[in-house]
């Protein structure tokens with residue numbers, strides 16, 4: 291199951307609106323086949339693993355991170371294929387909480403004499419599918435907020451400089467985090483201060499610049515090679531008043547067409563045409579009374595477009611607004627062993643906030659060191 295989970299991780303951030311799933315077929319001590327779901331419309335993980343067995347899976351055991359589907363989607367039900375191949379045993383990480391499946395796949399298999407084991411490495415398997423489960427049950431994407439800060443909770447100094455608060459190991463972990471999401475969300479202040487590219491710089495996610503050279507779409511001419519961001523990745527900038535410059539990287543680089551500016555009528559009137567010059571999309575989400583972009587509406591729109599997992603990388607005002615609105619599902623908080631001790635420095639969450647009497651308690655799921663830095667991961671209980 292651990293191998294199946296590792297395989298599933300390779301599909302994370304690319305399978306929307308489907309969940310990432312991994313599968314391994316085993317007989318005795320030998321592995322017959324393995325696979326993972328690459329993208330919507332492609333074969334499910336179980337089928338990829340069974341194809342690799344070349345008809346030799348009779349009597350074998352299938353390990354799969356998520357309950358196999360038993361209904362016709364864009365591909366035929368995996369339970370049919372499992373029965374056809376004559377597997378003796380199916381070991382499942384977690385059940386499919388999607389209303390139309392929910393245990394039915396397991397029932398179909400056990401009724402036909404397949405031994406079904408359920409709940410192996412369940413926490414890790416469920417972790418993989420959390421964004422998918424939230425999306426199918428609420429229509430909204432899962433929201434993770436990542437913040438890198440000093441021990442006194444500051445994400446930038448009083449001159450709004452935020453670069454290199456944490457060390458190389460923590461920054462590498464952030465790259466892995468980006469790979470798992472399908473939307474990168476930042477506030478206008480972050481774009482103005484840092485001009486980030488928000489692309490994933492992991493090997494395997496694209497070139498050194500985080501872009502995947504897509505030769506298929508460009509035809510035979512090497513001069514016409516187009517660059518696109520890692521499959522499925524969308525960058526979203528929340529800019530209510532139109533203060534992010536049109537020459538920012540996210541609006542002008544080769545992946546500009548996969549950038550969305552979420553703004554109000556005020557911001558759109560000021561900048562829409564300039565932002566869209568290289569293909570960025572402008573979403574005018576009404577004119578909120580307080581001059582802010584209605585974040586729940588933005589998430590609904592992303593959910594409706596099939597996006598599963600939003601990673602917000604600040605700044606403090608956007609993170610604070612998400613927190614105030616109760617829209618955050620998980621936090622990844624990186625602490626560097628440094629203190630600014632400056633009341634003018636930028637806080638991690640610059641929101642309206644709450645009194646201690648009303649404070650929400652989160653569930654601490656992990657504490658880990660990255661070099662000199664510490665990451666605390668919490669999520670809604």
Ligand SMILES: [Zn+2]
Nearest residue numbers: 334358359368
């Ligand atoms: Zn399936």
